[in-house]
Amino acid sequence: MTDKLVVRNLNIAFGEKQVLKNVSITFPDQKIVALIGPSGCGKSTLLRSLNRMHDLTPQAMVTGEVLLDGHAILGAKVDVVDVRRKVGMVFQKPNLFPKSIFENVAYGLKVNKMGDKNLIRARVEEAIKSCYLWDEVGDRLDKPALELSGGQQQRLCIARAIAIAPEVILMDEPCAALDPISTLKIEELMLGLREKFAVVIVTHNMQQALRVADSTAFMYLGELIEYGPTTEIFNHPQHELTQRYIQGAFG
Amino acid sequence: MLNNASHSSPATTNQRRHLQDRAFKLLVKAAALLSVLVLAGIFFLLIWNGFYMFKEVSIWEFFFSSEWNPGALKNPQYGIGGMVVGTMLVTIAAMVLAFPLGIALAAYLSEVASPLMRGFVRPLIELLAGIPSVVVGFIGIVVVGPFLAQTFNLPNGFTALNGAILLAIMALPSIVTVAEDAIRAVPRSYREASYALGSNKWTTLIRVTLPAAGSGIIAAGVLGVGRAVGETMTVLMATGNALEVPDSLFDSVRTMTATMAIEMGEVPFGTTHYYSLFAIGATLFIMSLLFNLTAEYLAAKFRRLS
Amino acid sequence: MNRSTWIEQLGFGVLRLCTLLVVFLIFWLIIDLFIKGGDSLSWIFWSTFPQKGMTAGGIFPTVVGTAFVTLITALFAVPVGVASAIYLSEYARDHFLSRLIRASIRNLAGVPSIIYGLFGVALFVEGLRFGTSVLSAGLTLGLLSLPYIITATEEALKTVPKSYREGALALGATQWETIRSVVLPPALPGITTGIMLGLSRAAGETAPILFTGVAYYLRYLPGTVWDSFMALPYHLYVLATQHHAIEEVRPLAYGTALTLLAMVTVLNIIALQIRYRFQSQPTG
Numbered sequence: 001m002t003d004k005l006v007v008r009n010l011n012i013a014f015g016e017k018q019v020l021k022n023v024s025i026t027f028p029d030q031k032i033v034a035l036i037g038p039s040g041c042g043k044s045t046l047l048r049s050l051n052r053m054h055d056l057t058p059q060a061m062v063t064g065e066v067l068l069d070g071h072a073i074l075g076a077k078v079d080v081v082d083v084r085r086k087v088g089m090v091f092q093k094p095n096l097f098p099k100s101i102f103e104n105v106a107y108g109l110k111v112n113k114m115g116d117k118n119l120i121r122a123r124v125e126e127a128i129k130s131c132y133l134w135d136e137v138g139d140r141l142d143k144p145a146l147e148l149s150g151g152q153q154q155r156l157c158i159a160r161a162i163a164i165a166p167e168v169i170l171m172d173e174p175c176a177a178l179d180p181i182s183t184l185k186i187e188e189l190m191l192g193l194r195e196k197f198a199v200v201i202v203t204h205n206m207q208q209a210l211r212v213a214d215s216t217a218f219m220y221l222g223e224l225i226e227y228g229p230t231t232e233i234f235n236h237p238q239h240e241l242t243q244r245y246i247q248g249a250f251g
Numbered sequence: 252m253l254n255n256a257s258h259s260s261p262a263t264t265n266q267r268r269h270l271q272d273r274a275f276k277l278l279v280k281a282a283a284l285l286s287v288l289v290l291a292g293i294f295f296l297l298i299w300n301g302f303y304m305f306k307e308v309s310i311w312e313f314f315f316s317s318e319w320n321p322g323a324l325k326n327p328q329y330g331i332g333g334m335v336v337g338t339m340l341v342t343i344a345a346m347v348l349a350f351p352l353g354i355a356l357a358a359y360l361s362e363v364a365s366p367l368m369r370g371f372v373r374p375l376i377e378l379l380a381g382i383p384s385v386v387v388g389f390i391g392i393v394v395v396g397p398f399l400a401q402t403f404n405l406p407n408g409f410t411a412l413n414g415a416i417l418l419a420i421m422a423l424p425s426i427v428t429v430a431e432d433a434i435r436a437v438p439r440s441y442r443e444a445s446y447a448l449g450s451n452k453w454t455t456l457i458r459v460t461l462p463a464a465g466s467g468i469i470a471a472g473v474l475g476v477g478r479a480v481g482e483t484m485t486v487l488m489a490t491g492n493a494l495e496v497p498d499s500l501f502d503s504v505r506t507m508t509a510t511m512a513i514e515m516g517e518v519p520f521g522t523t524h525y526y527s528l529f530a531i532g533a534t535l536f537i538m539s540l541l542f543n544l545t546a547e548y549l550a551a552k553f554r555r556l557s
Numbered sequence: 558m559n560r561s562t563w564i565e566q567l568g569f570g571v572l573r574l575c576t577l578l579v580v581f582l583i584f585w586l587i588i589d590l591f592i593k594g595g596d597s598l599s600w601i602f603w604s605t606f607p608q609k610g611m612t613a614g615g616i617f618p619t620v621v622g623t624a625f626v627t628l629i630t631a632l633f634a635v636p637v638g639v640a641s642a643i644y645l646s647e648y649a650r651d652h653f654l655s656r657l658i659r660a661s662i663r664n665l666a667g668v669p670s671i672i673y674g675l676f677g678v679a680l681f682v683e684g685l686r687f688g689t690s691v692l693s694a695g696l697t698l699g700l701l702s703l704p705y706i707i708t709a710t711e712e713a714l715k716t717v718p719k720s721y722r723e724g725a726l727a728l729g730a731t732q733w734e735t736i737r738s739v740v741l742p743p744a745l746p747g748i749t750t751g752i753m754l755g756l757s758r759a760a761g762e763t764a765p766i767l768f769t770g771v772a773y774y775l776r777y778l779p780g781t782v783w784d785s786f787m788a789l790p791y792h793l794y795v796l797a798t799q800h801h802a803i804e805e806v807r808p809l810a811y812g813t814a815l816t817l818l819a820m821v822t823v824l825n826i827i828a829l830q831i832r833y834r835f836q837s838q839p840t841g
Contacts, residue, residue, distance in 0.1 A: 051727060053723065053726070053727065056722075056723070056726070058650040058651070079265060079269070081265060081268065081269070081729050081730070081731055082265060082729070084726060084727055084728070084729045085728075085729030088727065088728070089723075089727040091720060091723060091724070091727075093720065095718070095720035095721065095723065095724040096724070097721055097724065097725070097738075097739045098721075098742070098743055107725065107728055107730075107738070108728035108729055108730070111268075111725075111728065111729065111730040111731075111734045111738070112264075112728075112729050113264050157724075160724075160728065161727070161728070164728060164729060268731050268734070269731065271731070271733055272731040272732055272733040272734075275732075275733040275736075276644075276648055276732070276733070278640060279640040279641065279643045279644035279647075279648065280644050280648065282636075282637045282638075282640035282641045282644065283640070283641040283644040283645060283649070283658050284658065285637060285641070285703075286641060286658055286661045286662050286665060286703060286704070286707070287657055287658055287661045289661075289665060289676075289700055289703070290661040290664055290665050290668075291661075292676065292680065293668060293672060293673075293676045296675075296676060296679050296680070297672070297675065297676075300679065352575055352578075352579065355571070355572050355575035355576070356572075356575060356576050356579060358572055359569075359572035359573060359575065359576045360576070363569050363572055363573065364576070372576060372580060374829070375580060375583055376579075377825070377829070378583075378822060378825060379583055381754075381757065381758070381761075381821050381822065381825045382761075382818060382821065383761025383762065383763070383790055383817055383818075383821060384670075384761075384762075384763065384764075385761070385763045385790040385791075385793050385794050385817070386761075386790075386793065386814050386817055386818055388794070388797070389793055389797050389810065389814045390586055390590070392797055392798070393593070393797075393807070393811075394586060394589055420582070423579065451561055451562065451565045452565060452569075453561075453564060453565035453568040453569065454561065454565070456568075457568070474667075477667050478667070480669070481667075481668070481669025481670070481671070481672070482669070483669065483670060483671040483763075483764040484763045484764055484790075484794065487794075487798075488794065488797060488798055508669060508671050508764070511671050511674075511675065512671060512674075512764060512767060515674070515675070515678070515767070515768050516767060516768055520683065528675070529675060529679075532671070532672055532675045535669060535671075535672065536668065536669070536672050539667055539668065539669055540664060540667070540668075542667070543663070543664055543667035544664075547663060
């Protein structure tokens with residue numbers, strides 16, 4: 001088992017407000033790690049720092065290290081475009097562009113100049129197929145993507161993310177806006193993604209963490225409290241806070 | 252890995268993309284800075300050119316004399332007192348007409364009017380805002396002027412009142428829009444508290460909603476003053492442009508803007524007369540800047556309160 | 558009916574009366590123009606030169622001149638205005654520079670149009686030696702319409718959801734690629750509306766072109782940007798106040814006023830229609 005992403009002593013503050021406090025955590029390749037914790041615990045901030053999305057927040061102050069395959073990805077000298085191409089992201093709400101289904105999945109391939117027309121077409125098809133969407137949209141790729149259902153849109157977002165062959169996939173509560181059946185489909189998809197990518201998900205849903213995650217990290221008020229194999233975290237939490245959160249969430 | 256299939260090496264492609272990105276950012280930043288340069292340019296140009304005039308003319312004469320005869324070969328005179336009085340007379344009269352009317356319209360549209368009525372009046376007001384000032388001036392000549400002459404038994408309708416009525420029409424849309432926004436921004440809870448105490452809609456409007464929207468509404472008025480002071484074609488066409496200190500609204504007046512419009516085309520470049528027109532421009536610019544800043548300050552204060 | 562209800566009815570009655578008065582006034586003025594000027598309007602009026610010392614004939618050169626100047630205005634103000642708005646909406650963070658730029662734009666919007674005229678004379682006509690020309694007048698009007706175009710474009714860009722930008726950036730697009738491919742396209746109708754409103758305002762302006770390029774009468778159409786030109790708004794001013802036979806040319810003045818009004822109104826209606834369609838469409 002290789003370490004894909006290594007976070008060392010990461011501190012993030014938005015203005016006066018310290019959101020991450022000295023977090024160190026490792027994400028292995030070809031595994032799913034779930035980040036859980038109450039709202040405001042910093043799990044989304046941690047996730048967004050893994051592909052530099054916090055760059056979009058004007059007052060973000062960042063110290064510490066994030067290494068992708070041993071290479072630092074924080075800092076002004078790092079090519080942020082390259083980082084984001086390697087570390088893909090799926091957001092809480094499906095955020096497809098007001099373009100056709102095809103254009104959405106091809107978007108990353110086109111801006112990153114990854115191949116000619118035929119190659120792009122083949123990759124779009126492959127990405128859509130690996131998200132089990134081909135049967136549903138294969139015959140109408142030129143239709144507006146925003147006409148799809150919420151669950152289909154989110155799966156297309158995943159297809160869009162994996163089309164550019166990233167190495168890590170980040171998911172920020174990807175099922176928060178979906179119905180139970182769509183949620184199950186996405187979870188099934190995550191288990192498939194594990195074979196190729198390192199996957200990190202933020203979730204509020206304990207059962208979801210239990211169903212899909214190999215490891216789970218519990219965070220509280222910007223600190224990483226406990227991190228270990230999912231069954232251990234849920235069955236034998238070492239920390240009282242973890243225990244209370246998990247019980248509260250179950251009860 | 253899939254990305255090995257790319258045509259050119261990813262490193263050089265990325266370099267080109269980053270270069271493009273940086274160039275674009277620089278470009279849009281430069282464009283945005285142009286606005287700062289233009290405002291500064293206008294300011295310095297007016298002050299600079301206006302300053303030349305003060306080598307020949309005392310500040311006292313310029314502002315407080317009402318004798319304007321800059322073209323005279325012997326003993327030219329540069330007093331803009333009469334124009335300032337004329338400008339203020341027309342502006343204040345316009346506001347006396349437009350401000351209450353604008354507030355009434357804003358209150359009606361936001362508190363009383365049915366959606367259908369509002370959907371009919373709003374576009375009409377927006378349309379009014381789009382009418383070119385030269386067309387409004389023309390209306391002053393062919394409609395308002397003759398109407399005033401007949402009603403008040405005047406030799407002709409080219410009076411301060413004509414200009415004031417036209418400026419009121421022109422200022423109305425911006426007053427209505429800003430005031431309506433201010434009234435709408437008053438929190439619903441204020442009104443509900445008033446209703447809960449047994450007040451009816453009218454009392455609530457007069458005692459609660461309008462006072463709460465106060466600084467926003469006054470901002471609308473000040474903005475209107477700024478616009479009216481700087482309006483050129485309308486007053487040029489409708490007020491007769493006589494160079495005398497007006498006694499009443501039924502006198503002809505010449506505003507600062509009209510003076511610039513009339514004389515700029517004929518004045519020789521680089522003469523004291525030429526510079527004096529820029530000095531008028533500088534005075535006008537500072538006046539309208541003050542009105543705009545005041546309106547902005549009031550609007551900001553209103554936003555903080557609501 | 559008790560006293561307070563009576564006062565309420567009276568108060569609302571006064572407000573309604575004020576509104577109806579204004580509505581009536583607007584209709585009266587416009588209908589009056591139509592009644593007196595409607596007869597002058599015809600294709601011949603729009604497509605022929607003025608004749609017999611501008612006491613007969615049409616307004617063709619003024620229409621062409623206004624269109625030409627507005628084209629120059631657009632060529633300058635649209636790219637600069639849209640670029641400025643992109644900077645303010647997409648790049649600028651809340652620091653001194655961006656506040657200075659915003660304050661400048663707000664104050665430029667309040668600068669009297671005749672001041673733009675003076676600035677145009679000093680900068681374009683004299684300073685850069687463009688002379689009294691289509692170019693000088695077009696650039697002067699361009700400066701005047703900049704604040705409107707910037708403000709409207711920024712508003713339109715603000716309606717594009719943040720999630721589009723995040724989606725594109727997360728796929729490895731640069732900021733410029735993000736703006737070009739996912740931010741500008743959905744904002745385009747709103748931007749178009751703003752541009753059309755700004756340009757229609759510029760096209761109807763008289764004071765800024767008075768000394769920067771407009772001519773009383775020209776026998777020829779402007780061939781290049783260095784030529785002087787006739788313009789609709791100035792032509793109306795001339796026919797209404799400067800002509801030697803004012804009463805005789807009144808019908809022509811009415812026709813010119815109506816043409817100008819119609820042009821501006823049509824542009825406004827099209828612009829607002831685009832915005833209305835855009836707003837009623839779900840953005841996803």
